[in-house]
Amino acid sequence: MAEKEIIERIDSEYKYGFTTDIETETIGRGLNEEVIRIISAKKEEPEWMLERRLKAFRHWQTMKLPEWAHLDIPEIDFQDIIYYAAPKQRKKLNSMDEVDPELKRTFDKLGIPLEEQMALAGVAVDAVMDSVSVKTTFRETLAEKGIIFCSISEAIKEYPELVKKYLGTVVPHTDNFYAALNAAVFSDGSFCYIPKGVRCPMELSTYFRINAEGTGQFERTLLVADEGSYVSYLEGCTAPRRDENQLHAAVVEIIVEKDAEVKYSTVQNWYPGDKEGKGGIYNFVTKRGLCRENARLSWTQVETGSAITWKYPSCVLLGDNSVGEFYSVAMTNNFQQADTGTKMIHIGRNTRSRIVSKGISAGKSQNAYRGLVRVAKGADNARNYSQCDSLLIGDKCGAHTFPEIDSHNPTAVLEHEATTSKISEEQLFYCNQRGLSTEDAVGLIVNGYAREVLAKLPMEFAVEAQKLLALSLEGSVG
Amino acid sequence: MLSVKNLHASVGDKEILRGINLEVKAGEVHAIMGPNGSGKSTLASVLAGNDKFAVTEGEVSFLGQNLLDMSIEDRARMGLFLGFQYPVEIPGVTMANFMKVAVNEQRKFRGEEPLTAGEFLRMMRDRSAVVELDSKLTGRAVNEGFSGGEKKKNEIFQMAMLDPKLAILDETDSGLDIDALRIVATGVTKLHTEHNATVVITHYQRLLDYIVPDYVHVLYKGQIIYSGDKTLALKLEKEGYDWLINQHKE
Numbered sequence A: 001m002a003e004k005e006i007i008e009r010i011d012s013e014y015k016y017g018f019t020t021d022i023e024t025e026t027i028g029r030g031l032n033e034e035v036i037r038i039i040s041a042k043k044e045e046p047e048w049m050l051e052r053r054l055k056a057f058r059h060w061q062t063m064k065l066p067e068w069a070h071l072d073i074p075e076i077d078f079q080d081i082i083y084y085a086a087p088k089q090r091k092k093l094n095s096m097d098e099v100d101p102e103l104k105r106t107f108d109k110l111g112i113p114l115e116e117q118m119a120l121a122g123v124a125v126d127a128v129m130d131s132v133s134v135k136t137t138f139r140e141t142l143a144e145k146g147i148i149f150c151s152i153s154e155a156i157k158e159y160p161e162l163v164k165k166y167l168g169t170v171v172p173h174t175d176n177f178y179a180a181l182n183a184a185v186f187s188d189g190s191f192c193y194i195p196k197g198v199r200c201p202m203e204l205s206t207y208f209r210i211n212a213e214g215t216g217q218f219e220r221t222l223l224v225a226d227e228g229s230y231v232s233y234l235e236g237c238t239a240p241r242r243d244e245n246q247l248h249a250a251v252v253e254i255i256v257e258k259d260a261e262v263k264y265s266t267v268q269n270w271y272p273g274d275k276e277g278k279g280g281i282y283n284f285v286t287k288r289g290l291c292r293e294n295a296r297l298s299w300t301q302v303e304t305g306s307a308i309t310w311k312y313p314s315c316v317l318l319g320d321n322s323v324g325e326f327y328s329v330a331m332t333n334n335f336q337q338a339d340t341g342t343k344m345i346h347i348g349r350n351t352r353s354r355i356v357s358k359g360i361s362a363g364k365s366q367n368a369y370r371g372l373v374r375v376a377k378g379a380d381n382a383r384n385y386s387q388c389d390s391l392l393i394g395d396k397c398g399a400h401t402f403p404e405i406d407s408h409n410p411t412a413v414l415e416h417e418a419t420t421s422k423i424s425e426e427q428l429f430y431c432n433q434r435g436l437s438t439e440d441a442v443g444l445i446v447n448g449y450a451r452e453v454l455a456k457l458p459m460e461f462a463v464e465a466q467k468l469l470a471l472s473l474e475g476s477v478g
Numbered sequence B: 001m002l003s004v005k006n007l008h009a010s011v012g013d014k015e016i017l018r019g020i021n022l023e024v025k026a027g028e029v030h031a032i033m034g035p036n037g038s039g040k041s042t043l044a045s046v047l048a049g050n051d052k053f054a055v056t057e058g059e060v061s062f063l064g065q066n067l068l069d070m071s072i073e074d075r076a077r078m079g080l081f082l083g084f085q086y087p088v089e090i091p092g093v094t095m096a097n098f099m100k101v102a103v104n105e106q107r108k109f110r111g112e113e114p115l116t117a118g119e120f121l122r123m124m125r126d127r128s129a130v131v132e133l134d135s136k137l138t139g140r141a142v143n144e145g146f147s148g149g150e151k152k153k154n155e156i157f158q159m160a161m162l163d164p165k166l167a168i169l170d171e172t173d174s175g176l177d178i179d180a181l182r183i184v185a186t187g188v189t190k191l192h193t194e195h196n197a198t199v200v201i202t203h204y205q206r207l208l209d210y211i212v213p214d215y216v217h218v219l220y221k222g223q224i225i226y227s228g229d230k231t232l233a234l235k236l237e238k239e240g241y242d243w244l245i246n247q248h249k250e
Helices: A003-007 A035-043 A047-060 A099-108 A140-141 A152-158 A160-167 A177-185 A424-435 A438-454 A460-471 B039-049 B072-078 B095-110 B119-129 B135-139 B148-162 B178-191 B206-212 B230-239 B242-249
Strands: A023-028 A085-087 A123-129 A132-136 A148-151 A189-192 A202-207 A222-225 A232-236 A245-257 A260-268 A280-291 A296-303 A308-311 A314-317 A323-332 A337-346 A354-363 A366-375 A383-390 A398-407 A413-422 B001-011 B013-022 B027-033 B053-060 B080-083 B090-096 B168-171 B197-201 B215-218 B224-229
Touching: A035 A047, A085 A132, A085 A152, A099 A123, A099 A132, A099 A202, A123 A140, A123 A148, A123 A280, A123 B206, A132 A152, A140 A148, A148 A152, A152 A160, A152 A189, A152 A222, A152 B178, A160 A222, A177 A245, A177 A280, A189 A202, A189 A232, A222 A232, A222 A260, A232 B135, A245 A260, A245 A296, A260 A280, A260 A460, A280 A296, A280 A337, A280 A460, A296 A308, A296 A337, A296 A438, A296 A460, A314 A323, A314 A354, A323 A337, A323 A366, A323 A438, A323 A460, A337 A354, A337 A383, A354 A398, A354 A438, A366 A383, A383 A398, A398 A413, A424 A438, A424 B072, A424 B090, A438 A460, A438 B090, A438 B095, B013 B039, B013 B053, B013 B224, B027 B039, B027 B230, B039 B072, B039 B080, B039 B168, B039 B197, B072 B080, B072 B095, B080 B148, B090 B095, B095 B119, B095 B135, B095 B148, B119 B135, B119 B148, B119 B178, B148 B168, B148 B178, B168 B178, B178 B206, B215 B230, B215 B242, B224 B230, B224 B242, B230 B242
Parallel strands: A123 A202, A189 A222, A202 A232, A222 A245, A232 A260, A245 A280, A260 A296, A280 A308, A280 A314, A296 A323, A308 A337, A314 A337, A323 A354, A337 A366, A354 A383, A366 A398, A383 A413, B027 B197, B027 B215, B080 B168, B168 B197
Antiparallel strands: A023 A085, A123 A132, A148 A189, B001 B013, B001 B053, B215 B224
């Protein structure tokens, strides 16, 4: 296999690139206080929420774009984005639970049926299109256990005390530029509350879909696992194939109370742009969880989409004996760029964290791991194990690692391992000689490489993720 | 089964094979010997389809088809197997998974249904016995951390799994101790039938004590300069290649 053949491109299929033809209610482009008032009014929010948004907006105006990431970000005109777009339900529907057939068809096509009897066994879904939640399934089943699972917009109206108590406590609006923007204009996302001692009987998931042109999506998700509870949560995302870039700036906050456990998995498959690097989603995400005593938070992410990914799901290990985990596969192809990793902040005693990051770069893409392990003064016996591996396919791509360790406690034990490897022509020849096509061989090698992380995903999604990895690599070898 | 006519191949400007002629029929065992750098491994690579080498002249037919027109994987699926001199490590991919894909690709090529998990596991158990391969190895990543002997046994295990029409074994005996050599060679012999053929490339006569060749060819500077029966190997062991090379020059 000649090197030039390996890097030769053929058209790769992004099978979620379709657009739903549905009337959309949007507001004009641009961002100012008036726009924020409109968003808040559309969502029929209470006054306190509007005040929070305005406060965040005023702060955002004083902030500068972060430039430290290993990313080449074209200038984004924040006044040229539509900050609210809602698919119009065609006719007056009989009940809250009914969904416009066109929307239902869209989610069917994405493999996310909104009828409970057709859904994947044991998975409750909150389906979000553009700025609004379309439907949340299995709400009654979950309510029997006292679990609240709904859109954040509903939660603000129906559970204001819970939202007030937790929203913005892990990621305050002052945190960073995109978090501030999100706090000002966030549209929809999920809210989930697991009461004390309850083990959530099904997987909870949110599916984010961008449909309308020219819009930005500002997901806001808040997950609270009360003492001794457990939940496994999964989010997926796709968007139509378009020549323009669209912005997705999300904030996810997780509170894991004493003795509770949260597993948060992401399969991110936003439209990555075409093979020339045109179009694709800009994905700027702040995800962070707070762990109290004996709590455990595990992030698993499979990142294959987006033109640009800027994302660092983190754990603040505040309580003694709490555990944070981060398992990541980030794959970039063509002209995609990713700067992703995690922060593990050890504050409590005997806190432990584990980082396993697997970067895969193909085409002309750039893939960076950025991580911070911080051990505070009082975090006696903190332990961290980090492993970050990079796999290169072809010789036009880049892999970078920026691990940082900041320890203020001499009892900390921190380990870091890193490898860089390349799929060699010898490996491909060996596989070919056993009857495997080059595409299958690359798929096998990549899935083998990512296995440790994929194994952390819930079963059904692990299979999906495997297929996705193979699909995203299509055309990366000749 | 295999018919090689006037095969020329080069890497860059350098011609390595300079007119190879070779006929291999079903049921036969051929040994190819020759001094270092004579083109033995290149011949194996070219037949398997490694495009590091450019075929500049000649024809090769395999089971009645033009081999040189076929992709590497189609040659393999048709039943051409190359036992590698230096088997490659593939981290993260278990032997079992690797073989499952390989076996099923071959079956698909023949229009057969893929094996069920049960059938496949039974097949693995049976075939790993051929080379006394530790069954634990099939759960490990392909060749990763295998000893030299295990890697070679593993090549023959894969040969047993894929049941090739033509097996080309490139210095499968190199780096093996006496016991491993016996196991590997006995394995190859067990797999030999009147319906398949084996070409062994080797430096040493000792392999041929186990795998008894019908023909022995001497490759020198990209050409087969002499062919004989198994006694030729013994003579080469004793007297070296010089007498042949001198004869060839005259």
